[in-house]
Amino acid sequence: MVSNVSILEEKINIHTNYDITLLSPIKCGGKVKYITFPSTLDEVIESIKFSKQNDLKLFILGGLTNTLVLDSGLDGLAISTKNLKGITVKDDVISAKCGESLSHVIQSAINNNLSGLEQLSGIPGTIGGALKGNAGSYNKAISDIFYSAEIVLPDLSIKKIYNSDDLFSYRASNLPKDSFIYSVSLRLNKVDDNKPLIKQREEYILKRKEVGQYDKPSLGCVFKNPTPLSAGLLIDKCGLKGLSYNGAVVSESHANFITVEKNTTANSYLTLANKVREEVFKRFGITLDYEINIMGQN
Numbered sequence: 001m002v003s004n005v006s007i008l009e010e011k012i013n014i015h016t017n018y019d020i021t022l023l024s025p026i027k028c029g030g031k032v033k034y035i036t037f038p039s040t041l042d043e044v045i046e047s048i049k050f051s052k053q054n055d056l057k058l059f060i061l062g063g064l065t066n067t068l069v070l071d072s073g074l075d076g077l078a079i080s081t082k083n084l085k086g087i088t089v090k091d092d093v094i095s096a097k098c099g100e101s102l103s104h105v106i107q108s109a110i111n112n113n114l115s116g117l118e119q120l121s122g123i124p125g126t127i128g129g130a131l132k133g134n135a136g137s138y139n140k141a142i143s144d145i146f147y148s149a150e151i152v153l154p155d156l157s158i159k160k161i162y163n164s165d166d167l168f169s170y171r172a173s174n175l176p177k178d179s180f181i182y183s184v185s186l187r188l189n190k191v192d193d194n195k196p197l198i199k200q201r202e203e204y205i206l207k208r209k210e211v212g213q214y215d216k217p218s219l220g221c222v223f224k225n226p227t228p229l230s231a232g233l234l235i236d237k238c239g240l241k242g243l244s245y246n247g248a249v250v251s252e253s254h255a256n257f258i259t260v261e262k263n264t265t266a267n268s269y270l271t272l273a274n275k276v277r278e279e280v281f282k283r284f285g286i287t288l289d290y291e292i293n294i295m296g297q298n
């Protein structure tokens with residue numbers, strides 16, 4: 001259902017009781033009470049304003065490729081970034097609105113002879129989600145190339161932030177609490193010939209395909225690596241590959257992935273993930289931290 005709610009001078013479409021499975025790549029999750037799909041900065045601000053005026057908890061949804069929304073749904077207002085698109089390139093800096101897919105940003109960088117993002121090829125999701133979680137692979141993370149971001153703070157002010165020593169850690173960012181990332185700028189290296197970049201991009205994607213990362217829907221790594229150890233290796237050593245619960249399965253090809261069969265629920269995914277956590281703790285005394293974001297009440 002869509003309702004036009006007039007808020008100050010702006011109008012934003014607010015959908016009610018929206019089914020999250022329509023947005024989730026693993027087709028799991030309950031309903032969100034209110035959701036907006038802004039396509040401009042003004043609409044983002046109006047959405048946040050609406051949540052504040054109505055005392056609603058705010059949820060920000062990128063591609064949901066690293067987020068499990070529980071079956072009870074979200075009691076509040078979600079902002080989906082899927083319509084916040086646009087990429088610009090100026091010299092060695094590429095800037096993208098938060099809803100652009102990371103893959104599109106990488107492709108655009110390569111088209112503009114900019115190197116530095118190749119290792120991240122094949123990571124699904126948006127550039128906003130990638131910044132928030134400091135996504136990375138093959139010894140490269142967003143933090144290595146981050147230049148600046150435009151963010152909207154909970155008091156509705158807009159702030160530009162630049163890279164600093166304490167802004168990122170492993171698979172995490174330390175952005176101001178509850179801030180909305182509107183756009184992200186990355187500083188890359190200008191190269192004369194982009195053919196090697198095209199080749200590297202293809203190779204990184206192929207490596208992921210070869211290990212079956214895209215064969216079944218998943219949210220990628222469930223747990224962070226307890227550095228210097230590997231979460232996947234610990235799970236594997238517990239003999240948990242193939243363990244399943246109501247259609248959620250510990251992947252045979254990568255023990256730190258949980259794949260989902262059709263009609264699996266988010267709560268089944270979480271039950272299995274908690275079981276894995278318990279087993280690893282029992283065997284090694286190590287508590288694995290979630291890499292996935294869990295939204296909603298269990």
Ligand SMILES: Cc1cc2nc3c(=O)[nH]c(=O)nc-3n(C[C@H](O)[C@H](O)[C@H](O)COP(=O)(O)OP(=O)(O)OC[C@H]3O[C@@H](n4cnc5c(N)ncnc54)[C@H](O)[C@@H]3O)c2cc1C
Nearest residue numbers: 062063064065066067125126128129130132135136181220
């Ligand atoms: C097959 C597969 C492989 C993967 N491989 C990797 C990998 O190699 N490395 C890696 O790091 N990850 C990997 N992932 C996980 C995931 O793709 C990344 O973490 C991705 O960056 C998440 O982006 P998203 O847009 O889907 O974020 P979401 O899951 O939608 O959101 C993640 C978090 O960011 C917040 N957020 C999203 N957008 C904004 C915004 N605009 N402003 C403020 N907060 C925001 C959300 O509220 C949430 O807390 C993989 C996932 C899959 C399915």
